[in-house]
Amino acid sequence: MEGKRMPANIGKLTVLTVRSPINKCYNDNSEVFAMRMITKIARQKNNPERYNIYLNEEYAFPVDEAILIQFGLTKGKVLDEFEIQEIAYEDEIRKAFNKGLNFLSYQMRSEHEVKKKLLNLEFGEAVVLEAIQKLKSYGFINDENYSKALLDTKKATMKKGPRAIRQDMIKKGIEKNLQDEVLATYSFEEQVKLAKQLAEKIVRAESKKTPTQIKTKIQDYLLRKGYAFSIVEEVLSQVEIGQNDDNWQQLLDAQGEKVWKKYVSKYTGYELKMKVKQALYQKGFPIEVIDRFIEEKENEE
Numbered sequence: 001m002e003g004k005r006m007p008a009n010i011g012k013l014t015v016l017t018v019r020s021p022i023n024k025c026y027n028d029n030s031e032v033f034a035m036r037m038i039t040k041i042a043r044q045k046n047n048p049e050r051y052n053i054y055l056n057e058e059y060a061f062p063v064d065e066a067i068l069i070q071f072g073l074t075k076g077k078v079l080d081e082f083e084i085q086e087i088a089y090e091d092e093i094r095k096a097f098n099k100g101l102n103f104l105s106y107q108m109r110s111e112h113e114v115k116k117k118l119l120n121l122e123f124g125e126a127v128v129l130e131a132i133q134k135l136k137s138y139g140f141i142n143d144e145n146y147s148k149a150l151l152d153t154k155k156a157t158m159k160k161g162p163r164a165i166r167q168d169m170i171k172k173g174i175e176k177n178l179q180d181e182v183l184a185t186y187s188f189e190e191q192v193k194l195a196k197q198l199a200e201k202i203v204r205a206e207s208k209k210t211p212t213q214i215k216t217k218i219q220d221y222l223l224r225k226g227y228a229f230s231i232v233e234e235v236l237s238q239v240e241i242g243q244n245d246d247n248w249q250q251l252l253d254a255q256g257e258k259v260w261k262k263y264v265s266k267y268t269g270y271e272l273k274m275k276v277k278q279a280l281y282q283k284g285f286p287i288e289v290i291d292r293f294i295e296e297k298e299n300e301e
Contacts, residue, residue, distance in 0.1 A: 036060070036084070038077045041068070055079070063087060064094040089127070096123045096131035101140060108146050111136070112173020147174050147182040155186070159194040162186050164226025188231070195227050195235045203241055208254050211241040212284025255283060256293050 040054035049065045053073065063073065067090055071083075079087075099121055100114050109117075111132060118128040135141045147169060154160040154168060162183045169179045199218045206214050215236055222232045263275045273294055280290045 035078050035080050038073060038075055038079065041073065041075060060084075061088060061091075063091045064098070067091045067094055092123065092127045093130045093134070096127050097134050099123075100131055100135050104135070104140050108149055109141070110146050110172040110174060111141050111143050114141055143174055143178060144182070146172070147178055151182055151186065155190075155194060159198055159225065161191060161195065161222070161226030161228070161231065163228070167226070191227060191231050192234050192238075195222050195225070195231050196238055198222060198225065199235050199239045203239060208251060210251060210284030214241050251285070252289070252293050256280060256285075260297055
């Protein structure tokens with residue numbers, strides 16, 4: 001029985017030696033594995049931590065000093081294509097690592113921020129993940145420490161409540177379980193203390209408003225600041241918001257006159273009194289103060 005015909009060169013390997021420093025090995029599929037020699041290593045003028053590598057008297061690629069040491073790159077060392085690709089990949093990781101380190105030198109950053117920055121610099125995702133892992137291993141990226149610092153900063157500088165700070169953490173890519181863990185350290189008592197400071201500032205600034213108006217403003221403001229309603233209620237129970245007779249008169253001078261002018265041209269008699277009374281009551285004026293004001297206005301006429 002006649003056997004299958006085999007290609008003439010299968011299984012054979014021919015090594016060609018030429019005068020140049022390149023040794024090429026050919027297999028039967030004509031694949032080429034080039035062996036190239038390092039003939040020169042030159043430090044870059046503008047960046048002394050990077051070196052230019054020359055193979056067979058020709059410029060080939062640059063590498064970081066750390067990569068030079070890692071791969072033991074010296075003059076006369078012979079590299080194959082696989083080694084060259086591996087060196088290039090590790091150097092790319094090193095470049096991403098250095099860019100990340102520089103980004104972190106200005107202020108603390110979350111892992112999400114660093115990843116986004118490196119991807120925007122057009123590093124490949126695999127390279128970015130390797131660089132971030134290295135930055136984490138050296139302690140340059142630590143989302144737990146970052147989250148604690150973020151909490152302290154937002155409390156100290158802006159007196160934010162937990163809900164608002166959680167939103168800040170979400171924007172920075174902090175995982176939910178870590179958000180919960182860090183925000184759990186923000187005690188009820190501390191929240192009340194900071195929220196009360198904000199409320200007292202509003203009371204001082206809104207002296208020409210009625211207690212009802214001031215309370216409404218405090219409630220809206222604290223909720224926007226990220227405090228829970230239970231905190232708002234506690235603060236309102238502690239903050240002193242009151243008016244004496246002199247203050248009520250000042251408030252009527254400021255707000256009552258505007259209300260009266262608004263309705264006096266449209267209504268008369270009982271209807272005018274009811275419109276004015278309703279408007280001032282909604283603003284928080286006591287009924288007795290409103291009645292006194294209306295009586296004074298009617299006497300003026």
